[in-house]
Amino acid sequence: MDKSSNLIPAVRFENVSRHFGEVKAVDDVSLEIHDGEFFSMLGPSGSGKTTCLRLIAGFEQPNLGSIFLHGARVNELPPYARDVNTVFQDYALFPHMSVEENVGYGLMVKKVAKAERTRRVQETLELVRLPQMAKRKPSQLSGGQRQRIALARALVNRPRVLLLDEPLGALDLKLRQEMQIELKEIQKQVGITFVFVTHDQEEALTMSDRIAVFNAGRVEQIGAPAEIYEHPQTAFVAGFVGTSNLVHSQVAQKLTGSNETFSIRPEKIRMVEPGTQVQNGWTALDGAVREVVYLGMLTRYIVAIEGGGELTVVRQNLDETSMDVLRARGKRVQLTWQRTFDRVLDQA
Amino acid sequence: MTTHFSTQTKTAAVSLLHRISTFFHHHPTMGLALLLAIPLLWLGLVYLGSLAALLLQSFFKLDDYTGQVVREFTLDTYKQLFTRSNMDIVLRTAAMSTAVTLACALLAFPISFYMARYASRASKIAFYIAVTLPLWSSYLVRVYSWKLILAKEGVIGWFFQAFGLQGVLDAILAVPVIGGPSLSVSMYGTFFAFVYVWLPYMIIPTYTALERVPRSMLEASADLGARPLDTFLRVILPLAFPGVVAGSIFTFSLTLGDYIIPGVLGNSAFFIGQVVLTQQGTAGNIPLAAAITVVPMIIMTIYLFIAGRLGAFEAL
Amino acid sequence: MQTRKQSPQSFATRAPLELKILVAGVLLFLYCPFGIILLYAFTTEETAFTFPPPGLTLDWFGVALFKRPDIWGPLTLSVQVALVATFIALVLGSLIALAVSRAKFFGREAITFLVILPIALPGIITGIALRSAIGLFGIDFSFWTIIVGHATFCVVVVYNNVVARLRRTAKSQMEASADLGAHSFQTFRYIILPAIATALVAGGMLAFALSFDEVIVTTFTAGQQTTLPIWILGQLTRPRQRPVTNIVALFVIAITFIPIVIAQRLTQDTNE
Numbered sequence: 001m002d003k004s005s006n007l008i009p010a011v012r013f014e015n016v017s018r019h020f021g022e023v024k025a026v027d028d029v030s031l032e033i034h035d036g037e038f039f040s041m042l043g044p045s046g047s048g049k050t051t052c053l054r055l056i057a058g059f060e061q062p063n064l065g066s067i068f069l070h071g072a073r074v075n076e077l078p079p080y081a082r083d084v085n086t087v088f089q090d091y092a093l094f095p096h097m098s099v100e101e102n103v104g105y106g107l108m109v110k111k112v113a114k115a116e117r118t119r120r121v122q123e124t125l126e127l128v129r130l131p132q133m134a135k136r137k138p139s140q141l142s143g144g145q146r147q148r149i150a151l152a153r154a155l156v157n158r159p160r161v162l163l164l165d166e167p168l169g170a171l172d173l174k175l176r177q178e179m180q181i182e183l184k185e186i187q188k189q190v191g192i193t194f195v196f197v198t199h200d201q202e203e204a205l206t207m208s209d210r211i212a213v214f215n216a217g218r219v220e221q222i223g224a225p226a227e228i229y230e231h232p233q234t235a236f237v238a239g240f241v242g243t244s245n246l247v248h249s250q251v252a253q254k255l256t257g258s259n260e261t262f263s264i265r266p267e268k269i270r271m272v273e274p275g276t277q278v279q280n281g282w283t284a285l286d287g288a289v290r291e292v293v294y295l296g297m298l299t300r301y302i303v304a305i306e307g308g309g310e311l312t313v314v315r316q317n318l319d320e321t322s323m324d325v326l327r328a329r330g331k332r333v334q335l336t337w338q339r340t341f342d343r344v345l346d347q348a
Numbered sequence: 349m350t351t352h353f354s355t356q357t358k359t360a361a362v363s364l365l366h367r368i369s370t371f372f373h374h375h376p377t378m379g380l381a382l383l384l385a386i387p388l389l390w391l392g393l394v395y396l397g398s399l400a401a402l403l404l405q406s407f408f409k410l411d412d413y414t415g416q417v418v419r420e421f422t423l424d425t426y427k428q429l430f431t432r433s434n435m436d437i438v439l440r441t442a443a444m445s446t447a448v449t450l451a452c453a454l455l456a457f458p459i460s461f462y463m464a465r466y467a468s469r470a471s472k473i474a475f476y477i478a479v480t481l482p483l484w485s486s487y488l489v490r491v492y493s494w495k496l497i498l499a500k501e502g503v504i505g506w507f508f509q510a511f512g513l514q515g516v517l518d519a520i521l522a523v524p525v526i527g528g529p530s531l532s533v534s535m536y537g538t539f540f541a542f543v544y545v546w547l548p549y550m551i552i553p554t555y556t557a558l559e560r561v562p563r564s565m566l567e568a569s570a571d572l573g574a575r576p577l578d579t580f581l582r583v584i585l586p587l588a589f590p591g592v593v594a595g596s597i598f599t600f601s602l603t604l605g606d607y608i609i610p611g612v613l614g615n616s617a618f619f620i621g622q623v624v625l626t627q628q629g630t631a632g633n634i635p636l637a638a639a640i641t642v643v644p645m646i647i648m649t650i651y652l653f654i655a656g657r658l659g660a661f662e663a664l
Numbered sequence: 665m666q667t668r669k670q671s672p673q674s675f676a677t678r679a680p681l682e683l684k685i686l687v688a689g690v691l692l693f694l695y696c697p698f699g700i701i702l703l704y705a706f707t708t709e710e711t712a713f714t715f716p717p718p719g720l721t722l723d724w725f726g727v728a729l730f731k732r733p734d735i736w737g738p739l740t741l742s743v744q745v746a747l748v749a750t751f752i753a754l755v756l757g758s759l760i761a762l763a764v765s766r767a768k769f770f771g772r773e774a775i776t777f778l779v780i781l782p783i784a785l786p787g788i789i790t791g792i793a794l795r796s797a798i799g800l801f802g803i804d805f806s807f808w809t810i811i812v813g814h815a816t817f818c819v820v821v822v823y824n825n826v827v828a829r830l831r832r833t834a835k836s837q838m839e840a841s842a843d844l845g846a847h848s849f850q851t852f853r854y855i856i857l858p859a860i861a862t863a864l865v866a867g868g869m870l871a872f873a874l875s876f877d878e879v880i881v882t883t884f885t886a887g888q889q890t891t892l893p894i895w896i897l898g899q900l901t902r903p904r905q906r907p908v909t910n911i912v913a914l915f916v917i918a919i920t921f922i923p924i925v926i927a928q929r930l931t932q933d934t935n936e
Binding site: 363365376379386387417458481490496502547597604606624 | 678679684691694713715755760762763775778784786788790819847849870873874877879913920924925928
């Protein structure tokens with residue numbers, strides 16, 4: 001990769017807002033997407049992530065703020081004049097065209113010569129591993145194949161930024177997991193900036209170089225997957241990315257001496273016999289197991305804390321059977337974790 | 349591969365059409381205005397303009413001596429409306445419209461119900477085409493067919509005779525006001541033809557409304573212990589009602605304005621439409637024709653208002 | 665519990681016999697008249713509608729073709745009117761449909777209402793309104809006064825078909841086209857036009873059928889000109905060689921049925 005191109009962000013939002021009447025779909029968002037990175041926009045539905053994508057593509061115009069693509073302000077630029085391409089959630093393949101015509105569409109409207117067009121279409125179909133499908137109609141393809149064709153149709157134009165709007169949402173779990181890996185590989189291979197919208201936190205964690213977590217039209221946190229997971233800055237991020245225990249005022253006061261809310265991941269908590277001596281830098285909390293949920297590989301324990309509140313604890317079933325774990329219900333336990341694992345959150 | 353893909357191709361030459369579309373991208377309202385200019389000019393100027401001309405004409409009057417239209421504002425023409433004979437015509441037309449609407453509703457319901465409830469997917473399409481086909485095909489020819497059927501020596505007459513029911517037919521025809529020398533020159537003829545030509549207009553919205561009643565709702569009703577009749581009366585009928593009202597807008601309004609059917613089949617008692625026709629045609633009295641037309645317009649406005657309250661527009 | 669379980673079964677897939685008879689009756693009611701018209705095209709009687717016909721003959725077809733020149737003028741006029749009106753309706757109807765489906769804008773509902781109005785109001789109102797305008801401005805009756813009326817009520821047919829198709833065409837397809845670099849004209853040419861093509865054909869055919877058959881509005885806008893429906897109307901009240909009227913009627917049925925069936929097929933295919 002050319003180092004100099006990394007200095008100018010591929011996409012830059014400067015205080016961008018997009019309102020639909022009273023609804024603030026995107027509310028004062030500022031962010032930078034680096035050239036060549038796999039960037040995910042993660043959030044629940046209605047959080048503004050898709051609108052952000054549509055703003056980059058040019059289907060929507062911001063009410064306030066500026067959008068830059070590789071340093072050039074593009075606020076008013078129509079979609080067809082932007083060097084970005086989109087993989088749509090519903091794929092949006094043209095039903096009256098063959099796979100070949102679909103993939104070649106972008107080149108055709110840009111008047112690329114027939115011979116080159118055919119060559120590039122074939123090359124891209126090979127990239128998505130469907131070279132034999134050229135003559136088919138979209139209606140003759142499976143969901144997974146359509147998804148690949150949609151990807152090919154966008155990639156063939158060699159855009160500088162590829163936008164993907166929940167492209168794996170319609171696929172079943174197994175296919176989705178395969179495609180996650182394959183997409184990531186394709187991205188490395190072509191070296192294009194990928195902007196990936198998803199509501200699936202696992203998907204975002206698996207594929208991204210960086211993630212922006214969206215909530216109610218705003219960006220809550222931007223960071224690398226590990227950073228987002230291990231250092232959530234807000235209660236929303238802590239709750240949305242993975243599962244987290246939020247410890248509020250009174251219990252927090254007792255443990256940390258401050259009434260600021262903090263979060264602790266269930267897998268970081270150890271469950272031991274009451275009264276067990278803890279090391280320095282570890283907390284100790286007494287409680288009783290209120291509920292046990294056996295999940296096969298793991299067991300989830302919900303523990304009622306003395307003095308109020310509940311904490312969820314996850315333990316791998318290393319040497320317990322389902323009978324063993326279910327017997328834990330009602331048992332008095334002590335919870336303990338390393339203090340470095342809990343995170344004080346920004347107050348919303 | 350990496351270098352191959354990361355280089356971009358940018359077409360330098362920007363076509364005229366490209367520039368035009370970019371212009372409209374920046375000025376979307378102008379693009380819209382351009383699309384709508386001609387159609388709105390047509391519908392707005394020609395059609396709404398004509399409706400305005402109609403209203404305007406109704407406030408003019410015809411000079412009795414010269415036979416020319418006097419273009420001065422006057423309510424004289426409207427005064428002519430409120431004569432005994434004109435009121436009779438309005439009442440007769442409204443009564444016929446009501447009767448036709450009720451008959452259409454009664455006939456449309458079973459077939460709509462069957463289509464929505466029992467027909468398979470393929471036969472639903474076949475039924476739908478079967479019902480809409482007469483709607484689109486020649487109105488005039490369909491009216492004409494009833495003249496053939498109802499003629500004194502025609503099919504119906506032959507049936508009554510063949511089954512020795514001539515007496516019954518005579519009795520039916522002897523009823524004052526609506527009777528006549530034969531079915532085709534009585535109110536019965538007018539009524540049959542109206543019901544026949546407008547029936548599809550009633551079937552389609554009724555069917556659409558019934559089709560929207562989910563099967564699970566009927567099963568829920570049955571599961572809660574309702575007998576089929578209860579389910580029909582308390583679930584199906586209320587849900588289908590807006591569809592029936594939607595259909596009635598057509599049957600009522602179309603009957604109200606028609607002048608062909610009472611002209612071809614009937615006992616020469618006038619309907620609103622015929623008055624309009626004769627006033628503008630042979631009498632050359634466009635102001636009076638216009639003023640009379642205002643009557644069905646008012647009736648329909650009231651009708652639409654009530655229909656709207658009954659939820660008919662959602663069912664259209 | 666047992667009785668409850670039985671209730672859903674009584675709502676099962678088989679229709680009661682009474683209902684089937686009723687349905688058959690209504691279908692018979694809808695289609696019998698067409699059979700009657702067919703039958704009387706072959707009757708040997710010239711002036712009466714006796715049932716059953718005293719005899720059957722094919723002669724009237726020859727008469728209609730060769731000995732009744734009065735049919736050809738109205739027929740030609742009706743075809744010309746229907747063609748021109750259909751063309752205008754196609755242009756106007758699709759322009760409105762494109763505008764309405766493209767964007768939400770102030771007055772959109774009003775435009776939809778305006779398009780539907782000519783067919784929602786009784787034909788006589790449209791007719792007398794146009795007649796009033798013609799009278800008010802002292803315009804002479806001509807081919808074009810008929811066209812104005814016909815095109816006005818045909819617009820809605822085209823509009824309805826096209827707008828329904830555009831509604832079913834995923835918006836993302838047009839966005840995808842723009843996204844791939846196509847400007848608006850290319851998107852129209854390569855995506856929108858193929859998507860609405862069959863709807864345009866269907867709408868055009870229905871518009872043709874509607875115009876070809878129209879009599880109520882035409883009476884007010886035709887003056888002394890005779891379209892085929894006006895000719896038929898004349899035959900209904902002042903009959904001459906009745907079976908000839910039946911033959912013309914059959915011809916009208918055929919010329920309207922065929923486009924309608926094609927139109928239905930075209931719209932059905934894409935519904936699948």
